Amino acid sequence: xxxxxxxERFILHWGExxxxxxxxxxxxxxxxxxxxxxxPMEAEEIASTLGVARSxxxxxxxxxxxxxxxRTVHLKGDRRDHFETSTDVWELFKLIVEGRRQREIDPTIAxxxxxxxxxxxAAEDEGAQQRIRETxxxxxxxxxxxxxxxxxxxxxxxxxxxxxxxxxxxFRKGSSSE
Amino acid sequence: xxxxxxxERFILHWGExxxxxxxxxxxxxxxxxxxxxxxPMEAEEIASTLGVARSxxxxxxxxxxxxxxxRTVHLKGDRRDHFETSTDVWELFKLIVEGRRQREIDPTIAxxxxxxxxxxxAAEDEGAQQRIRETxxxxxxxxxxxxxxxxxxxxxxxxxxxxxxxxxxxFRKGSSSE
DNA sequence: CGAATATTTCTGTAAAAACAGAAATTAATG
DNA sequence: CATTAATTTCTGTTTTTACAGAAATATTCG
Numbered sequence: 001x002x003x004x005x006x007x008e009r010f011i012l013h014w015g016e017x018x019x020x021x022x023x024x025x026x027x028x029x030x031x032x033x034x035x036x037x038x039x040p041m042e043a044e045e046i047a048s049t050l051g052v053a054r055s056x057x058x059x060x061x062x063x064x065x066x067x068x069x070x071r072t073v074h075l076k077g078d079r080r081d082h083f084e085t086s087t088d089v090w091e092l093f094k095l096i097v098e099g100r101r102q103r104e105i106d107p108t109i110a111x112x113x114x115x116x117x118x119x120x121x122a123a124e125d126e127g128a129q130q131r132i133r134e135t136x137x138x139x140x141x142x143x144x145x146x147x148x149x150x151x152x153x154x155x156x157x158x159x160x161x162x163x164x165x166x167x168x169x170x171f172r173k174g175s176s177s178e
Numbered sequence: 179x180x181x182x183x184x185x186e187r188f189i190l191h192w193g194e195x196x197x198x199x200x201x202x203x204x205x206x207x208x209x210x211x212x213x214x215x216x217x218p219m220e221a222e223e224i225a226s227t228l229g230v231a232r233s234x235x236x237x238x239x240x241x242x243x244x245x246x247x248x249r250t251v252h253l254k255g256d257r258r259d260h261f262e263t264s265t266d267v268w269e270l271f272k273l274i275v276e277g278r279r280q281r282e283i284d285p286t287i288a289x290x291x292x293x294x295x296x297x298x299x300a301a302e303d304e305g306a307q308q309r310i311r312e313t314x315x316x317x318x319x320x321x322x323x324x325x326x327x328x329x330x331x332x333x334x335x336x337x338x339x340x341x342x343x344x345x346x347x348x349f350r351k352g353s354s355s356e
Numbered sequence: 357c358g359a360a361t362a363t364t365t366c367t368g369t370a371a372a373a374a375c376a377g378a379a380a381t382t383a384a385t386g
Numbered sequence: 387c388a389t390t391a392a393t394t395t396c397t398g399t400t401t402t403t404a405c406a407g408a409a410a411t412a413t414t415c416g
Contacts, residue, residue, distance in 0.1 A: 005298045013289050020282055022200045038305045053376045089316040111191050120183045127216045138267040231406045
């Protein structure tokens with residue numbers, strides 16, 4: 001598939017963004033491609049469109065699937081796997097936040113809890129102890145927030161925060177989960 | 179300065195977390211050290227405590243200063259620079275979000291706006307055009323949310339979201355910005 | 357102003373991550 | 387059940403990032 005100029009630049013930018021947030025560039029690019037394509041694509045087509053090795057696509061798709069961002073579908077009369085992603089930005093965002101939480105936040109909470117129940121903690125300065133406790137508490141508050149927020153539709157959340165009035169008309173028309 | 183076991187593990191874990199989020203490990207470690215220390219430290223002491231080169235500290239401190247996470251202070255009778263960070267997790271979080279926004283989100287918004295005002299956009303599939311518009315809109319909503327939220331104290335936000343009742347007593351006692 | 361101390365920048369090396377291509381495995385079809 | 391197609395895993399290379407140590411610069415003090 002031949003990429004049109006804007007799509008290509010979108011995908012490249014997305015890959016760049018991924019790098020800055022600890023996401024493999026190719027993984028981010030593939031996701032952006034599937035997102036813009038809005039239809040299932042097979043591995044070879046993804047590879048040739050992005051100019052990366054077939055094996056690289058395989059690995060990256062596996063990664064995207066582990067985030068539940070990509071699912072495999074089959075087209076009739078074609079034995080190859082085809083891959084697609086959601087076109088709902090809010091849904092995608094929720095999946096990414098959920099994945100990050102499971103992989104990074106929850107383990108950190110476990111580590112910090114481990115510190116607090118470790119006898120060695122007493123050897124630390126009082127201030128340091130306090131800050132470790134506050135860090136854990138803060139992360140727990142954050143995750144509770146995010147749980148609450150992700151349960152809502154964006155519009156509801158905006159109303160709760162009283163943002164609605166401040167947003168221009170442009171922001172609202174064509175909202176993806178209306 | 180000799181690190182006590184829990185502090186050392188906290189700092190190492192923080193460095194690890196940083197890596198996963200696109201932050202240089204040493205940068206994250208230095209910030210964690212200053213956070214736990216809760217007092218200004220000079221570069222040589224930071225270097226020896228963490229076991230990294232003096233030059234590495236210099237570069238990393240510069241990075242942390244560009245995020246406004248670390249400031250330079252001077253102690254009387256000592257001509258060396260000393261560095262300290264806030265011990266308020268909420269304040270630190272706000273600075274990090276603000277920095278990420280300026281460095282990554284705002285430029286992305288600019289890129290997407292550029293696409294929407296580019297005549298080449300017409301050459302793209304209708305669906306792709308729509309998704310580019312929705313992506314921009316979503317990011318703008320997100321930044322508006324975050325602006326609103328960061329203006330509040332965490333307790334206020336929790337009340338707004340109706341979370342308070344669900345949180346155990348533990349979560350609330352000793353909150354850092356009470 | 358010159359010596360001493362502190363700090364930053366530069367440069368080459370080392371470590372880590374990403375990746376292509378080959379080889380191996382798995383699945384589908386006749 | 388053998389052949390072909392599709393996919394995954396493995397291995398070596400390339401690219402990128404992180405970093406130490408040296409050199410250069412800046413600052414402070416007598």
